[in-house]
Amino acid sequence: MAITAALVKELRDKSGAGMMDCKKALSETNGDIDAAVDWLRTKGLSKAAKKSGRVAAEGLVAVISAGTKGAVVEINAETDFVSRNETFQGFVEEVAKIALDKDADQDAIMAADYPGAGRSVQDQLTDNIATIGENQSFRRAKVLSVSNGVVSSYVHSALKPGLGKIGVLVALESDADSAVLEGLGKQIAMHVAAARPDFLGKDDVDPEVLDRERQVQIETARESGKPENIIEKMVEGRIRKYYEEICLVEQTFVMDTDKKVGQVVADAAKDAGTDIKLTGFARFELGDGIEKKEDDFAAEVAAMAG
Incomplete structure (x- = not known):
């Protein structure tokens, strides 16, 4: 047939x-x-x-960088125990390598051949689920690249090189010495892991996000009862502070609190004698934004007892 x-x-x-x-x-x-x-x-x-219906909010984040290009992926599982499974770790590492080649196109990644298996990444994932015994999912991927410079990577609390709970990429465009750029990129990546910026700079902030914040600050300031001209100044000051919280280049550098990240990059460029431009970053934290089921163990025991 x-x-x-x-x-x-x-x-x-x-x-x-x-x-x-x-x-x-x-x-x-x-x-x-x-x-x-x-x-x-x-x-x-x-x-x-x-x-397939079970919540998968654990797992691993993997990063890989290859000179002017880097990729970060998140693969989820149901329990932290699976993150220590060698088969699962190997799968996450391979998906990161494939993502680097496929420019983070999830459909292309899932359809790609899985090395040495004679099947696609999607089919390998299905096989992993059956073999390991837990639901797993390929949640997201991102690739950064520069035409000249480096894409640095950092993994916080790594289980092994390139694998952990928080993965960061930082892209630096420059013709400066690659060792200098790698060192700078690694420091900024560590800052990103700790400071959790949402945007690169002021011009990158989503207008809707900014408008919503401005309206909140206007209403909050008006509760003070001060005149509108004073309220306007109060709001502008608070928006500047807001930029310092959410924009990477405006944040206070965690390794030198006398400087902002933008100044750290400018100083490095001056020392290198050439331009260095921070062009992008990516920060993946495992399970970020996934609604996890909270089990009430006491209630479960009571129900079992009738």
Whole structure:
């Protein structure tokens, strides 16, 4: 019996298994869908479908840099225990390498060949879910590059080189010595990990975010009962302070609190005798923004006791 794409899709929808596994199951069972489901179950490959609804907020962040280009990815799992699994760690590392090549296009990454497996990244992820026994998901990826200079990376509390809970990339455009740029980039990346900036500079702030903050500050200032001209000055002062909180180049540098990050870059450029431009950054913190289920253990025990 011919194994059509429609038949493979039907089996994938039923089992949650990867495409190559579904094709093999259908070949082994002469195209019988029900028998193919059973075949996948015996191989432990259909378990992935049942796990796909579970919240995956743990896992690992990986960074990789290669001179003028760098990538950061986040792969999630259900428990922190999985982050110490060598198979999972290897998968995250490989996805970061593929992301570097695919420019963070998630569809292209998932469709790419997984090294040495004879299957796609998507199918390898499905296989991992069945093998390891927890839901896992490829959440996000970002790539930074410069035409001349370096993209530096940093991982906070690394489990091993390039893998941890917080991953940062910093892009510096310059023809300065690469060792100088790497050192500067590493320091700024460490600052980013600690200070959590949202934007690079004032011009990069989302207008809607800025307008919302300005309205909040206007209403707060008006509660003081002061005249409008004084309120306007109060608001402008608070907006300047807001920029210092959310913009990387406006933040006080954590390693030298007498300087802002922008000044640190300017001083490095002066010492190097050439321009250095901080062109971008990326900061991935594991599980950031994912709503985690909070278990009430006491209530669970009480319910079990009837």
